[in-house]
Amino acid sequence: MSCSNSLAQVQKVVEQLRIEASMERTKISFTAIDLVQYCLDHRRSDPLITGIAASSNPFKDKKSCVLL
Incomplete structure (x- = not known):
């Protein structure tokens, strides 16, 4: 029985x-080239090359982090 399953698997791979x-x-x-x-x-227009202006970056922190 396992031989027929193995053969079927090999046939599918082929x-x-x-x-x-x-x-x-x-x-x-x-x-x-393309x-x-x-x-x-x-x-x-690639932000990874040109960067994002600080004024238009929605993820910029509003405050700096201060550790006590």
């Missing part, structure tokens, strides 16, 4: 690998 192998893939070099270009085009 079928999945066949499906994955037959998929058309995008070349990485084109994707990387990603770099996107980052360069949008760097002015």
